[in-house]
Amino acid sequence: MRRKVLITGANGLLGQHLTKLLLTKKNIEVFASGRGKDRLLEKGYNYISLDVSKKSEVDRVITSIQPDIIIHAAAISKVEDCENDNNNAILQNVSATNFLLNAGKSNALKQFIFVSTDFVFSGEKGMLTEEDRRDPPNFYGQTKLLAEDLVMQSWPFKTAIVRTCLVYGQVKDMSRTNIMLWVKNNLKKGNSIKVVNDQYRTPTYVKDLAQGCFLILDQEAEGIYHISGKDYLTPYTIALKVAKELNLPTNLITEVTANTFKENGKRPLKTGFNISKSKNILGYEPISFNKGLEEVVK
Ligand SMILES: NC(=O)C1=CN([C@@H]2O[C@H](COP(=O)(O)OP(=O)(O)OC[C@H]3O[C@@H](n4cnc5c(N)ncnc54)[C@H](OP(=O)(O)O)[C@@H]3O)[C@@H](O)[C@H]2O)C=CC1
Numbered sequence: 001m002r003r004k005v006l007i008t009g010a011n012g013l014l015g016q017h018l019t020k021l022l023l024t025k026k027n028i029e030v031f032a033s034g035r036g037k038d039r040l041l042e043k044g045y046n047y048i049s050l051d052v053s054k055k056s057e058v059d060r061v062i063t064s065i066q067p068d069i070i071i072h073a074a075a076i077s078k079v080e081d082c083e084n085d086n087n088n089a090i091l092q093n094v095s096a097t098n099f100l101l102n103a104g105k106s107n108a109l110k111q112f113i114f115v116s117t118d119f120v121f122s123g124e125k126g127m128l129t130e131e132d133r134r135d136p137p138n139f140y141g142q143t144k145l146l147a148e149d150l151v152m153q154s155w156p157f158k159t160a161i162v163r164t165c166l167v168y169g170q171v172k173d174m175s176r177t178n179i180m181l182w183v184k185n186n187l188k189k190g191n192s193i194k195v196v197n198d199q200y201r202t203p204t205y206v207k208d209l210a211q212g213c214f215l216i217l218d219q220e221a222e223g224i225y226h227i228s229g230k231d232y233l234t235p236y237t238i239a240l241k242v243a244k245e246l247n248l249p250t251n252l253i254t255e256v257t258a259n260t261f262k263e264n265g266k267r268p269l270k271t272g273f274n275i276s277k278s279k280n281i282l283g284y285e286p287i288s289f290n291k292g293l294e295e296v297v298k
């Protein structure tokens, strides 16, 4: 029997890739939902306009579809936006998760997968495991921590949390940029960029992240999984790699430290994930950053 999978935030970077990946699986019927109109515009799935911050919409859509599985990828993913409007960040990132969980409970949901972030960690320690202590440095991370807590409560269905880190890739009509495209677009225009060399991440190719979500779905895995790339890099090293791959001038890239930026919403210094649990239990195997770079810029 085909399982019905409802994706939230399907117009986003992960959402579009996840929709495309699940369309290749024969036992899955895909219900892609997003704010406003469909931006992927491909065939083979049902698109539903759904604002997850509206409880009545969530209840109506879930009652009508009766999904077996929800992959909740929708969120305000811009750190500054969460910092600038805390109440809205709570509504979009925390309350919305609660609406989905409770609607799932009333409609015999079987599995709920939530997408979280490395920003639940403080930044003092890199290569984090699923057991490391959470201590978010900004409001976005705080909303994800609160939503994780909701997901980890006792529900009559299986729940999993996918934490990921500095996702890169490309989709149609993007609502936010990412490190790879930001570097490429600026250098192509001849703009100088200041890039931090004291933040550490394990950047994640969006197709690997989508595959990680699928493995959890397919194996009905429960608990927390760190799903990221395997290379431990700083944004400055990433920028140099992008420039070299595209034959763009590296002298436009200036190395700076994170305290140069007085941005609204402090970023953790060191994050990056230890992905051993995902490799051993799920069989997750991400590609190298160099390979991901080739695929995205190609
Ligand atoms: N990008 C990254 O580096 C990382 C992302 N994550 C998490 O991964 C998930 C996917 O992020 P990613 O695809 O990169 O980000 P995107 O911003 O590309 O996607 C998020 C999507 O959620 C949608 N959305 C926001 N609010 C609502 C709402 N109320 N109802 C319905 N849809 C809504 C956005 O809609 P719209 O397009 O209209 O704005 C957007 O399409 C998020 O939960 C994010 O927090 C975690 C770690 C790293």
Ligand SMILES: Cc1cn([C@H]2C[C@H](O)[C@@H](COP(=O)(O)OP(=O)(O)O[C@H]3O[C@@H](C)C(=O)[C@@H](O)[C@H]3O)O2)c(=O)[nH]c1=O
Pocket (backbone or CB within 6 Å): 077, 078, 079, 116, 117, 118, 119, 164, 165, 166, 167, 177, 178, 179, 194, 195, 196, 199, 235, 236, 267
């Ligand atoms: C704009 C800018 C960014 N950077 C660096 C800092 C940062 O590590 C990286 C990406 O910056 P951004 O502001 O785009 O992203 P940022 O909000 O830091 O990235 C995060 O997104 C959210 C959703 C997450 O959950 C995190 O995992 C993380 O990937 O680029 C510079 O070095 N110089 C700059 O001028």
